[in-house]
Amino acid sequence: MQIATNKLSRRDMLKMSLLGTAAVALPLERAARTQLAVPRLPENQLPRPFQTEFTVPPVAQPVYQDDTTDYYEMSMKQSQLQILPGMPKTEVWGYEGITPGPTIMAKRGRNVVVRHKNWIQNPLHEHTSVHLHGNASLPQYDGYANDTTDPGEYKDYHYPNGQDARTLWYHDHGVHVTAFNAYMGCAAFYISHDEHEMSLPIPHGRYDVPLVLRDAIFGTDGQLIFDDQGHSSLFGDVILVNGAPWPVMKVERRKYRFRVLNASISRGFNLALSSGEPLTVIGHDGGLAPAPAEVDSYRHGMAERYEVVIDFAKYNVGESVELKNLGLPNTVDFASTGRIMRFDVVGEATDLSNNEIPSVLNDSPHAYSPMKLQESQSQRTRRFQFGREIVNGAEMWAISTDGGPGMVWDPNRVDANPGHDDVEIWEFTNKGGGWFHPVHVHLVDFKILDRNGKAPHPWERGPKDVVYIGEGETVRMIMKFGPQKGRYMIHCHNLVHEDHDMMTQFEVGEGGPSPLSDPAKPTSEAPPLYTEKPPVPPVDPPVDNGGGPVQTNTAPVVEITRPTPKKITRDRTPSIVAKIVDDKPIDDKNLALYVDGRRISDYKFDIATGILTYTCRRMKLGWHQVQVVARDAEGEQASGSVRFRVVLR
Amino acid sequence: MTTKYLDLSSLRPGLLLGSGEEHPDVAPAVVPAVYAAAALSLVAALVHLWVVPGHLEVWWGYGAFFLAAASAQGLFAVALLRWPGLALPFAGILGNLAVVALYIVTRTSGVPLGPHATRAEEAGVLDMTVTLVELATVVFLLSLLGGRARGMAVNAVLLAGVGIWVLRLTGYLS
Numbered sequence: 001m002q003i004a005t006n007k008l009s010r011r012d013m014l015k016m017s018l019l020g021t022a023a024v025a026l027p028l029e030r031a032a033r034t035q036l037a038v039p040r041l042p043e044n045q046l047p048r049p050f051q052t053e054f055t056v057p058p059v060a061q062p063v064y065q066d067d068t069t070d071y072y073e074m075s076m077k078q079s080q081l082q083i084l085p086g087m088p089k090t091e092v093w094g095y096e097g098i099t100p101g102p103t104i105m106a107k108r109g110r111n112v113v114v115r116h117k118n119w120i121q122n123p124l125h126e127h128t129s130v131h132l133h134g135n136a137s138l139p140q141y142d143g144y145a146n147d148t149t150d151p152g153e154y155k156d157y158h159y160p161n162g163q164d165a166r167t168l169w170y171h172d173h174g175v176h177v178t179a180f181n182a183y184m185g186c187a188a189f190y191i192s193h194d195e196h197e198m199s200l201p202i203p204h205g206r207y208d209v210p211l212v213l214r215d216a217i218f219g220t221d222g223q224l225i226f227d228d229q230g231h232s233s234l235f236g237d238v239i240l241v242n243g244a245p246w247p248v249m250k251v252e253r254r255k256y257r258f259r260v261l262n263a264s265i266s267r268g269f270n271l272a273l274s275s276g277e278p279l280t281v282i283g284h285d286g287g288l289a290p291a292p293a294e295v296d297s298y299r300h301g302m303a304e305r306y307e308v309v310i311d312f313a314k315y316n317v318g319e320s321v322e323l324k325n326l327g328l329p330n331t332v333d334f335a336s337t338g339r340i341m342r343f344d345v346v347g348e349a350t351d352l353s354n355n356e357i358p359s360v361l362n363d364s365p366h367a368y369s370p371m372k373l374q375e376s377q378s379q380r381t382r383r384f385q386f387g388r389e390i391v392n393g394a395e396m397w398a399i400s401t402d403g404g405p406g407m408v409w410d411p412n413r414v415d416a417n418p419g420h421d422d423v424e425i426w427e428f429t430n431k432g433g434g435w436f437h438p439v440h441v442h443l444v445d446f447k448i449l450d451r452n453g454k455a456p457h458p459w460e461r462g463p464k465d466v467v468y469i470g471e472g473e474t475v476r477m478i479m480k481f482g483p484q485k486g487r488y489m490i491h492c493h494n495l496v497h498e499d500h501d502m503m504t505q506f507e508v509g510e511g512g513p514s515p516l517s518d519p520a521k522p523t524s525e526a527p528p529l530y531t532e533k534p535p536v537p538p539v540d541p542p543v544d545n546g547g548g549p550v551q552t553n554t555a556p557v558v559e560i561t562r563p564t565p566k567k568i569t570r571d572r573t574p575s576i577v578a579k580i581v582d583d584k585p586i587d588d589k590n591l592a593l594y595v596d597g598r599r600i601s602d603y604k605f606d607i608a609t610g611i612l613t614y615t616c617r618r619m620k621l622g623w624h625q626v627q628v629v630a631r632d633a634e635g636e637q638a639s640g641s642v643r644f645r646v647v648l649r
Numbered sequence: 650m651t652t653k654y655l656d657l658s659s660l661r662p663g664l665l666l667g668s669g670e671e672h673p674d675v676a677p678a679v680v681p682a683v684y685a686a687a688a689l690s691l692v693a694a695l696v697h698l699w700v701v702p703g704h705l706e707v708w709w710g711y712g713a714f715f716l717a718a719a720s721a722q723g724l725f726a727v728a729l730l731r732w733p734g735l736a737l738p739f740a741g742i743l744g745n746l747a748v749v750a751l752y753i754v755t756r757t758s759g760v761p762l763g764p765h766a767t768r769a770e771e772a773g774v775l776d777m778t779v780t781l782v783e784l785a786t787v788v789f790l791l792s793l794l795g796g797r798a799r800g801m802a803v804n805a806v807l808l809a810g811v812g813i814w815v816l817r818l819t820g821y822l823s
Contacts, residue, residue, distance in 0.1 A: 007792065008788065008791060008792055008803075012791065012799070012803045015803050015804070015806060015807040015810075016784075016787070016788065016791075016803065016806045016807070016810070017810075018807060018810025018811055018813075018814060019746070019749065019784070019806055019807075019809050019810030019813065020784050020810075021810075022753055022810055022813040022814055022817070023749050023752065023753055023780050023781075023784060024777065024780075024781070026753055026756065026757050026813070026817060026822065027752075027753065027756035027757065027772035027777070028772060030756060030757050030769060030772075031771060031772055230771075391703065392699070392700060392702045392703025392704075392706070393696070393699040393700035393702075393703055393775065394700070394703055394773070394775070410706065
């Protein structure tokens with residue numbers, strides 16, 4: 001056998017070039033084509049700021065309520081929404097087809113069950129998992145990344161509301177697709193109230209305003225463009241507030257409390273008022289701060305929630321003030337991203353109640369509040385590093401634990417195992433490289449001990465569950481693990497980083513339920529969400545030896561004092577005041593307020609005086625009905641109702 | 650200088666790899682191309698081996714494929730050094746063509762099976778580099794062939810290239 005070699009002829013090389021060019025050109029051509037299928041909306045065609053009206057997401061109505069639980073049904077579905085003025089409608093994926101989705105209002109001590117149904121029918125949608133961010137849910141209801149619900153399936157999520165009042169939000173958490181699902185709109189508020197919060201003279205009702213901020217990229221066809229720059233980050237040039245681009249909100253000359261949520265995929269905000277007046281931070285991810293903090297500006301990372309009070313009494317009627325974004329390092333800014341929204345002061349305050357900021361907000365005695373934890377209580381310190389590394393031959397976002405190698409998400413690997421009720425200090429380090437990482441720890445609230453050895457910033461000294469780790473920063477936090485046992489996730493909330501693959505998990509104690517123990521099922525197999533409880537039967541009064549009835553318990557007396565019967569009012573947000581009188585104080589749990597047949601849970605009730613108050617959300621013109629039902633401890637029930645009319649003039 | 654060629658027409662049916670035949674007429678000029686092809690094949694094998702764990706995490710099938718590819722390319726490299734004059738160059742050309750073709754499919758129409766089926770993988774620096782390494786391997790292997798064997802092999806490469814472009818232009822590869 002003889003071999004030799006001879007150079008390939010030019011003709012041979014030409015023949016082989018077809019395959020060579022195919023191997024190089026076709027993958028690159030596809031990448032370029034899919035990214036630039038529709039051109040991005042150029043800067044000069046972006047909507048002009050402050051041309052849209054500010055709106056608040058609707059409040060979800062439960063489909064049923066019993067004495068312990070509120071039941072909701074939510075359908076994730078795609079729809080076309082008018083987001084950009086003068087442009088075609090935009091396809092979004094949202095809870096009940098809107099984004100942000102409906103706000104769930106919860107009351108501490110009442111359970112909430114939400115049936116989430118996945119009805120998204122788009123080939124780009126793979127699956128979902130719904131995470132209630134900020135709630136100490138059981139593992140199987142925490143939105144575990146691999147606990148997915150496919151299109152056509154449903155899952156019932158059970159939420160205890162045993163924590164301090166706070167601003168939570170529910171959003172997609174499907175493994176490897178969270179960024180895309182959330183970007184398309186799967187996010188909404190979930191607000192939990194408690195007696196302590198409602199008793200404070202801070203703004204409530206219509207002066208307690210949810211604000212969800214996010215950025216987005218739009219194409220010339222009005223559709224969202226998902227460009228994560230090769231799994232790096234997504235930075236949009238359109239700022240949306242509650243789903244509207246740079247809106248304008250009309251305000252009165254008084255304090256407003258804004259529950260600000262940053263639902264961007266990758267953009268952090270550095271918020272300030274254009275007037276230079278301070279913002280007062282009164283709440284954090286885990287609820288009210290121990291004390292308010294006045295700041296000129298503050299850094300707001302993705303998924304963080306801050307409750308911020310702005311006092312518009314400092315401005316005259318007719319004046320306007322902008323909420324601005326001063327920009328942050330490691331973020332791509334555009335000419336359009338320095339502005340967020342505008343407030344127009346349109347009149348004097350129509351209601352000056354609850355218009356204060358007390359010096360003490362929340363001295364929480366909650367067993368798992370981190371605010372009173374001391375370093376001396378910590379049983380160990382764990383160290384996590386967040387960065388970009390080559391993992392298994394590919395460059396990935398990774399987390400290393402206690403000096404180990406950088407690792408990516410693996411549902412079969414646990415990187416920390418604190419004991420139930422253990423107190424630990426966790427240290428998060430961002431090794432640098434040109435990015436920041438807002439890191440979220442599921443299940444727990446934590447207190448930031450220090451940042452690079454110095455005190456935390458004034459705006460981050462409350463209970464938190466997301467911590468901003470800037471480039472080259474090390475942050476130490478203290479937390480107590482509970483009340484649940486089981487596996488929970490830690491991940492960067494730059495959702496592009498999370499998907500590729502900056503996420504790991506810890507396990508609290510032993511013996512907790514598996515996060516996969518209640519999987520989604522086809523909606524065709526869904527049983528009834530709730531079982532209606534039978535009404536309490538009446539009890540005959542006892543008869544004494546003398547033949548007459550004994551002194552029996554009398555039913556409470558319900559009197560609705562405002563609005564008066566058949567009142568005609570121009571107030572689109574009327575206040576309801578009712579007095580409930582009984583021989584013994586009525587428990588709040590035994591009260592029910594209905595407006596137009598819908599049960600309202602976020603009213604205020606003073607047990608001592610028996611006064612119930614509630615400020616209606618904006619009402620339609622026409623006749624409305626208010627009903628208050630009260631039941632005493634012996635089961636005697638009474639109700640009162642009035643009808644009133646809202647007119648334009 | 651007399652140029653000598655590997656003449657496939659002289660191959661006997663059933664000729665196996667590893668027959669151990671000596672090649673006393675191999676000229677020193679043969680060695681560089683053999684070494685180059687073997688080295689490049691080894692590089693490709695090592696990269697494929699490196700990515701096995703990551704793909705195994707996604708699906709055992711993906712991990713198994715890369716393990717098989719790495720093994721084949723690694724063994725080929727060793728065998729080529731030992732028996733450069735047999736059917737190995739031709740087999741190496743076909744094998745590398747198959748891998749390159751599969752790469753193009755996975756980066757256009759999508760992975761053919763497994764949990765990522767129909768999802769087109771993104772082209773990255775590492776995978777494109779390995780593909781270029783495999784194409785270079787093919788070039789060096791072709792240079793070991795002569796006469797009709799080389800003509801057949803070049804035409805096979807041409808056919809592969811034409812086929813892929815036709816599929817792309819007719820929309821079967823998107």
